[in-house]
Amino acid sequence: MTNARSERVAGVRALGQRAARLRTSRYVAEGPQSVREAVRYAAADVRDVYVTQQASSRWPEIVDAALDAGLYVHPTSTEALERMSADAQGVLAVLDLRASDLSALDLGRLRLVAVCEEVRDPGNAGTIIRAADAAGADAVVLTTGSVEVTSPKVVRSSAGSVFHLPVISGVGLADVVSTLRGAGLDVLAADGQGEHDIESTSLLDRPTAWIFGNEAHGLSDDARALADATVRVPLRGRAESLNVAMAATITLYASSLAHARSR
Amino acid sequence: MTNARSERVAGVRALGQRAARLRTSRYVAEGPQSVREAVRYAAADVRDVYVTQQASSRWPEIVDAALDAGLYVHPTSTEALERMSADAQGVLAVLDLRASDLSALDLGRLRLVAVCEEVRDPGNAGTIIRAADAAGADAVVLTTGSVEVTSPKVVRSSAGSVFHLPVISGVGLADVVSTLRGAGLDVLAADGQGEHDIESTSLLDRPTAWIFGNEAHGLSDDARALADATVRVPLRGRAESLNVAMAATITLYASSLAHARSR
Missing domain, CATH: 3.40.1280.10 (SPOUT methyltransferase, trefoil knot domain)
Known part of the structure; x- marks a missing residue:
């Protein structure tokens, strides 16, 4: 994932907005702490993990845990990841929204x-x-x-x-x-x-x-x-x-x- | 205070920035709760109170307390006040910064x-x-x-x-x-x-x-x-x-x- 202008990047970025979350039934977890806990406790809901090379080196345990859980981990350019979210520090997950009552x-x-x-x-x-x-x-x-x-x-x-x-x-x-x-x-x-x-x-x-x-x-x-x-x-x-x-x-x-x- | 482009309005607005606070030794309290408490407990530090007509009607006790304390209360246009601060809800005070150790x-x-x-x-x-x-x-x-x-x-x-x-x-x-x-x-x-x-x-x-x-x-x-x-x-x-x-x-x-x- 290197092209910051790709449709996929735009799609993830759009999940910052309520309308896109409702339309797609997806949402994001941004940053190492959120992604770590999502992978650990809600792996069944995680569709994709995006991570920069720098973040992979800094938090290898997140990548390892995601791969162990059988998740898709996408190496992503810093530019593309920053376009997905300004608050992700290099690592972001997209999750399925699960209705709960x-x-x-x-x-x-x-x-x-x-x-x-x-x-x-x-x-x-x-x-x-x-x-x-x-x-x-x-x-x-x-x-x-x-x-x-x-x-x-x-x-x-x-x-x-x-x-x-x-x-x-x-x-x-x-x-x-x-x-x-x-x-x-x-x-x-x-x-x-x-x-x-x-x-x-x-x-x-x-x-x-x-x-x-x-x-x-x-x-x-x-x-x-x-x-x-x-x-x-x-x-x-x-x-x-x-x-x-x-x-x-x-x-x-x-x-x-x-x-x-x-x- | 009706001219949103006046120097005084710009001066108050600048107090949102650290450099201007250091240069002038002044700072602001924004919104009814902060201004009420400033007038009540730190009146000696308050230089000016700016208030819109609407805020005066809504929180007359703030204006009364400021006048009772002998403070300068400036009726201010909504436009000028919004230019001073986006978070003031129509009432703002400028205070002297008192060094304390x-x-x-x-x-x-x-x-x-x-x-x-x-x-x-x-x-x-x-x-x-x-x-x-x-x-x-x-x-x-x-x-x-x-x-x-x-x-x-x-x-x-x-x-x-x-x-x-x-x-x-x-x-x-x-x-x-x-x-x-x-x-x-x-x-x-x-x-x-x-x-x-x-x-x-x-x-x-x-x-x-x-x-x-x-x-x-x-x-x-x-x-x-x-x-x-x-x-x-x-x-x-x-x-x-x-x-x-x-x-x-x-x-x-x-x-x-x-x-x-x-x-």
């Missing part, structure tokens, strides 16, 4: 789930997915109206975590809550004005689904009504709030600690 | 300080300042080689927290550590491979300075050597790491909780 969850085994209600910023969504992964959560759900999980910036800011745990999208909040409650989870909503203080509540010991609200408007009235309880992270300085990714990081981590201690 | 700290009263070692990404630095504020920290230090605290994106992503607590920059790590240790603080370094698990250590009860490393290279060997101990946040899923802003959010919050409980 709530039926993908193993309902009998859920202990911790993060639910993003119309979270729109890709950096926030990616960070929440990474936080959920680090906390050992079983899944992340992005409700209808949230940013697409296949947006390149979501994939990138998740640091590969999108390939580590099920990320379900395009579901309404009421359906998510009813399914997760049916699976025996308590539903807690993270809310700066929440009724319970996360430090003094015993709510965290139980299997939990956390709802995190939109970054601009916060939690919706619907979410407050659907939740079993609203929980706040106390603020000790002059800050008026945490951003949604910070709040999710703290609450998911608090749940993972409570679960580890109650085991 | 370690002598600005009230050494006898420090209980929690965040030290960023060459943190370069403005979003990370701003988020760490916001996390430190929310945890009730006494100060943030950005060592030499870190992003400038007056970069517009740092100010914006701190959500006004840069005006809530002292943020000191341009100091070498060894000097910071020696000053803070002299003030009676333990020095803990956040490190994915740290020797102590944050969940099982009793290190957090004492007054603490946390060191957070560069986003790409992590903590330096110098930082590890200077710290009294390295502390890790346990990872329970498949994630290999947290980003520095997430790690800082969790560790600062854990310290604030430990301090509240030990009081």
